[in-house]
Amino acid sequence: MPSALLRLRSDEQLVAIFRQGSDDAFNVIHDRYRARLFAYTRQMLGGSRSDAEDALQDVFLRAYNALRVDDRPVALKAWLYRVAHNRCIDHLRRPVPPNEAIFEVSRPPMPDPLAEAERRDDLRRLVADVQNLPEQQRSALLMRELEGLSYADLADALDVTVPAVKSLLVRARIGLVEAAEARDTSCCEIRDDLSLSFGKGVRASAKARKHMKECDGCRDYRAGLKGLSSGIGALVPASPSPFGLLAKLLGLGGGA
Ligand SMILES: [Zn+2]
Incomplete structure (x- = not known):
């Protein structure tokens, strides 16, 4: 099936077509979520482009393999965020390798919906405040604000209950208000x-x-x-x- 037609398919249909053996369907999934997941991983990983790009590569590799070997129904968007969340948490909890910054400049740029926003002072501060939030709160807030995930999807992605999701979001928002108050x-x-x-x-x-x-x-x-x-x-x-x-x-x- 030509990619132009695949692009019109729903997530659910793309997963089914991919499972029937079409790598083109996976490419469409990749194109559909790449920029958004990049924004999410980058904010989760303290703003580093290279870490976010590495994470994203892993996320799609894991997704490719997992979707192929498993034929259970999957809510693709929430599931991708779950994979990305877990990958980010893995990264945040492992020791920092030295001299990482050396490689930062040699990478080709990646489209990033938040890059423009970061050029504005007020938004840059907000981004910094978000990055100071505890991991789970930050993850919940980013998925909610960047992607508009539902409470049920968030619960799925973070592997917690819906009330726990609501509490994470409330605490994240209080944290941001307090950070802004302290700054002002x-x-x-x-x-x-x-x-x-x-x-x-x-x-x-x-x-x-x-x-x-x-x-x-x-x-x-x-x-x-x-x-x-x-x-x-x-x-x-x-x-x-x-x-x-x-x-x-x-x-x-x-x-x-
Ligand atoms: Zn001061």
């Missing part, structure tokens, strides 16, 4: 917050920690506070409470 909080406010928690000798607030992920200036500010502390600590080893002392020296720590 002014550096002044964050530094007051850092000084205060530092003066009290407690951990920085969640908001401040999120903000520091994005803000070099505030991260340096906190490093400065810590450096000051160990410097002074070394000078006064006998001090009963170096933090309290430091707080007094700096005029911090609510009325101490």
